[in-house]
Amino acid sequence: MSNNFDAGRRRATGLILKTVALSSVVGLVKIPFALAQDLPHVEESDATAVALKYVHDAAKATRVDKMGVAAADQDCTNCQFIQADAGDWRPCMLFPGKTVSAKGWCMSWTKKA
Numbered sequence: 001m002s003n004n005f006d007a008g009r010r011r012a013t014g015l016i017l018k019t020v021a022l023s024s025v026v027g028l029v030k031i032p033f034a035l036a037q038d039l040p041h042v043e044e045s046d047a048t049a050v051a052l053k054y055v056h057d058a059a060k061a062t063r064v065d066k067m068g069v070a071a072a073d074q075d076c077t078n079c080q081f082i083q084a085d086a087g088d089w090r091p092c093m094l095f096p097g098k099t100v101s102a103k104g105w106c107m108s109w110t111k112k113a
């Protein structure tokens with residue numbers, strides 16, 4: 001009786017662990033799509049945005065030449081921290097859970113490798 005109970009408990013535990021592992025993998029696959037599609041746009045009034053002098057329109061920022069890139073050529077699309085290659089609004093590593101304007105800029109801009 002005890003052996004049957006233990007075997008059943010082991011099977012149940014294994015099934016739970018497999019389900020959790022599979023859910024995690026599926027979740028990881030969905031995250032990039034969900035980020036690009038569903039995350040809110042960062043507001044320029046957001047505390048992090050203010051601290052980093054983020055603006056939706058890079059042309060309105062006070063930029064300087066940096067890392068061999070002219071100020072006028074710097075925006076979120078060619079920054080190391082952008083998390084997608086397409087879309088008007090994209091995830092940025094510095095604004096977790098939100099998206100930034102592809103035409104935006106902040107003082108943490110770093111030339112994409």
Ligand code: SF4
Nearest residue numbers: 076079081092106109
């Ligand atoms: S870190 Fe880069 S991608 Fe993110 S807001 Fe600043 S310039 Fe844009």
